[in-house]
Amino acid sequence: MTSRQYDLGGAELEVLKVLWDEGPVTVRDVMTHLHDNGRQVAYTTVQTLLTRLEQKRYAASDKSGLAFVYRAKVSRDRVTRYRRKVLLSQLYDGAAGPLVLQLVRTEKLTPEEVRELQALIDELDTRR
Amino acid sequence: MTSRQYDLGGAELEVLKVLWDEGPVTVRDVMTHLHDNGRQVAYTTVQTLLTRLEQKRYAASDKSGLAFVYRAKVSRDRVTRYRRKVLLSQLYDGAAGPLVLQLVRTEKLTPEEVRELQALIDELDTRR
DNA sequence: GGCTTCCTCCGACAAACGTAGTAGGTTGTC
DNA sequence: GACAACCTACTACGTTTGTCGGAGGAAGCC
Known part of the structure; x- marks a missing residue:
């Protein structure tokens, strides 16, 4: 059970989706989008989530001006395919x-x- | 985030599947089946998993003879439907x-x- | 009656997740 | 140049999940 590729929690996925939908964004941008979607979450929480996404290589960041800008490193398609596969193998015998x-x-x-x-x-x- | 109904981890689901497929079984039965499926796991691990399944109301048990016998309390269909829904809403916008x-x-x-x-x-x- | 075998009950522990606070630096504005 | 607004880095903490070990009791066997 050590593969765990493309494995992320719900909150992490929410953030990744913002990266997919909005392109390179700052922590604040992500937070704003999440708030717009009704997800009340603190600035530092978003920051933590982005940091973890980066540790897991799902995202990358560069310092651009005064804040870091994050972007997705895995495609939506890749993650989607993986999750589909998991559902299939877990509950439909593949x-x-x-x-x-x-x-x-x-x-x-x-x-x-x-x-x-x-x-x-x-x-x-x-x-x- | 407090609903969490029909939310279980991979290992818990594996155990639940044994309950679905094999009907009422003991801890040892479940362990044996898991071993047959190539999943090496300790007796007490299976026991813990079954206990948690019971706490979450996905399973129930009765003392029958010298060992407890567990059975599923939720249908495979119900769990499957829920997981499908989660995938759909998380990655396909529903x-x-x-x-x-x-x-x-x-x-x-x-x-x-x-x-x-x-x-x-x-x-x-x-x-x- | 002692030994092996099985069972249950409890406690534990590391990793993953969700969530957030604090400290301390940079910048823009009067 | 002091204050407000932002940003990053680090730490922290409760819960969930996967994994077990040990203690102690019933049962079967010789």
Whole structure:
């Protein structure tokens, strides 16, 4: 259990998302965005979170003017893929099929999404 | 952050899965199953995990003969649904569509699964 | 009746996480 | 040049999670 790659807590992820969405930002910028999202958190808490993200190599920083500016070092896609994989292996025995079926059955898809899905299936069909 | 319902760590989930798959079992049973799955873990560790599961109301136990027998109190479906929801809200903004598309695109579905998926889509289509 | 085996109860401990306070430096403004 | 506003560095602390060890009691065996 020592791999733990792309493993981060909820609060850390929240901060990383700000980095993804807002590009290079300062501690204060992140705090402001979190506050805007209704997440009341102290300045130094954000700072700690960013420092940890940097220790874990999910982010990097440079001194720019009077404050450090942080940016993400891992892509959203990479983290997302990893989490998806974890969910799949932890609860679906690694099989994507059942998860897909459940999602389509229980969550509302937009017409647009349904169209795309149909297109994908067609492709899978003709490919065989 | 005080809801934390259906929130359990990886090791706790492993134990819960044994309860789901094997029905009422003793500490030793669980340990044996974990060992069979390649997870080397001490007897008392399993005991602690089961105790915590019980504290969190995910499991219950009765004294049966000389050892306690544990059983799951939450369904696999309930936990699975919750975890799915967490993934969705943490990384997909709550929208299932993108996740479904990614899964279909990147994971191999069996022909059978594709057929089921097609059937589901057809239903969605005619329902509109 | 003593030895081995199993079980439960408790305590413990390190790492990870979420959260934040304090100290001390830089800067901008009257 | 003093004060307010910011910034970084460091420390800290409670909770959760993963992992066990030891003490002490019932049971089976010879």
